[in-house]
Amino acid sequence: MDDRKLKILTAVVDEYIVTGEPVGSKAIMAHVKASSATIRNEMAELEKQGYLEQPHTSAGRVPTYKGYRLYVDRLMEQNQLTDSEKDMLDAMIPQEYVTEQDLVEKASMALADLTKCAAVVANATPKFSIISKVEVIPTGKRMYVILMITSNGAIRNKVCRLEFDLSQDQLEFFDNFVKQNLNGMSIDSLSDAYVEKLTEAMGTYMMSLSPLVSEIMKMTKEMSSVTIQRQSNLLTCKDFNQNEIISFLDNQKVLKGFIDETFSGLHVMFSPETDGFVIHNSSIITAPFSKDGKTAGALGLIGPMRLDYAKFIPYLEYFTGKISEMISEEPQDGEKESKDEN
Amino acid sequence: MDDRKLKILTAVVDEYIVTGEPVGSKAIMAHVKASSATIRNEMAELEKQGYLEQPHTSAGRVPTYKGYRLYVDRLMEQNQLTDSEKDMLDAMIPQEYVTEQDLVEKASMALADLTKCAAVVANATPKFSIISKVEVIPTGKRMYVILMITSNGAIRNKVCRLEFDLSQDQLEFFDNFVKQNLNGMSIDSLSDAYVEKLTEAMGTYMMSLSPLVSEIMKMTKEMSSVTIQRQSNLLTCKDFNQNEIISFLDNQKVLKGFIDETFSGLHVMFSPETDGFVIHNSSIITAPFSKDGKTAGALGLIGPMRLDYAKFIPYLEYFTGKISEMISEEPQDGEKESKDEN
């Protein structure tokens, strides 16, 4: 794979990202010093190798998935953010917020608006945070609310209906039981086996209380929230098949499948790589953010493959950087900054 | 307005609901005993009176909003549900559910699928239910979770960040304060004036605790949930302007405006009547459901004006009837039925 071919491929992708039209040999001449005939020959080879394709015989070339992959991994040059861009991005990050989730969602919404993509926020709660409180609150005949709060501030409640009413005694036992055995546990470490051991340790209380334990287990599994903002941007993007988008809107659970990967660093994934998630011609960029040095979640953009990676990746990383700063324990009201504490 | 005109108008609407195409005079001949020329003359008059309109000179007629209004109010004959229809509808209502909200949402989803409309569920919580529990739970530096549970089983939590940490003493005071002054209150009766009086009654605690009170007030205002299911059905309906739908998806808050009316009985509203809610050519059918004889919420369908009212209204009423039965205190495990108790 010689240098000129790579240059041509880069030029095709760059151009296609801007115009959205198949790129012809003449357009490439502006980027590569060679005649259109030479470029055509090279493009024909690139097509044979699977990096480009033609919508029809007499059209220009369009990058294939393989072409994008190479482009993103090795060819693309990321833009450096200018000061004015940074100012613009800064202005988009909300200064007022209550929960971290709140901050991240608002920021992602702004990013979605800017990039005309849909934005995803994945919460790393189950992987990286610990249970700080579990409460069971009676709320009607046989109805109980379980309230769970985790170290990163996520709060969930769940109603559950039991077969019997619990006695005061049982409730108190459970309260203590939870304090001793669940509080302080990392959610990720609550394996089925561990929970079974716990349940057995409850002795005579097991019968009546084990449904609560299993509800709590369910809650921990549902803790990993994945929210999507500005899905409508997918609808207005003409690179997509409308019907696919519509059925995606109806069941977006599919996204949860490959979320775990996103916490490890910057990722660019293309639709052929994300099985289960089936919007053809789409790509997802994700970047993790952290709190006090520990992964706290990931922010992502869903858009067409024809995405301005060189521009948007720096945007995304700038955002996750800022978010990490903001949610980490920072000096407030004049306190000293103290990072990397637990 | 003579009888034949009304028959012709009815025929136009009936026909248009089925075909979606402008209705010509010949098609009407199947419904009304008269020649096409006579019908044309009558239709010309109906057009002058504003009940019909022509997309263009050489097309058939389409009902106007005024035409639909008359049709729905006075002309339409509602279908009687057959036994097999009832069976079908019964099969669509979930037998397993935890909360009432859960039941209603699942049912509305099924109804949306059946009718190819979007479904709305409006919760009457703030109007008709009482606070059964408010708890304040500390969850980090200056962070507190307020948990609120109402008599109909709605649960909300809200994180709030205070300026100061609260002492044990303050928390206990607030707990008692809430028990005495908020528990048992109807949410609707929490006027700003009442709350101000409450706040003043807190005396020396006022300074530190009033932010909590105002957060609780905010929560009560956010209690009225309106959820929409199967919005995608709006997208696939060709009677709508796609862009309008897309911008509706982005901010569906607009629905909250006229929700209160829906609790009073069956309503059919057309887009010109629902200001704030601006999907042209749309209509909304809503019907309330109740718990032990008291209004608990409303279920609705959003679709094009060209909706099969004669069929869908009975569906909707059947559903709300069933839901009312299910959520009212019924005999369980062989207990006797006891309606109209509080």
Add this chain to the structure above:
DNA sequence: CTTAGCACTCAAAGAGAATGAGTGCTAACG
């Protein structure tokens, strides 16, 4: 190996022409 030149391809856009569903109007009819 590179490139100028040329014949060829094919989607897209535009111009008529044909189609047909539907109308309004007029004049005859009972």
Add this chain to the structure above:
DNA sequence: CGTTAGCACTCATTCTCTTTGAGTGCTAAG
């Protein structure tokens, strides 16, 4: 006088046919 048959007219839709032009592959000369 209301009803209706008949007719000329309208106009969105569909189809075919042509033109356009961007882009290609191939060939032969540099």
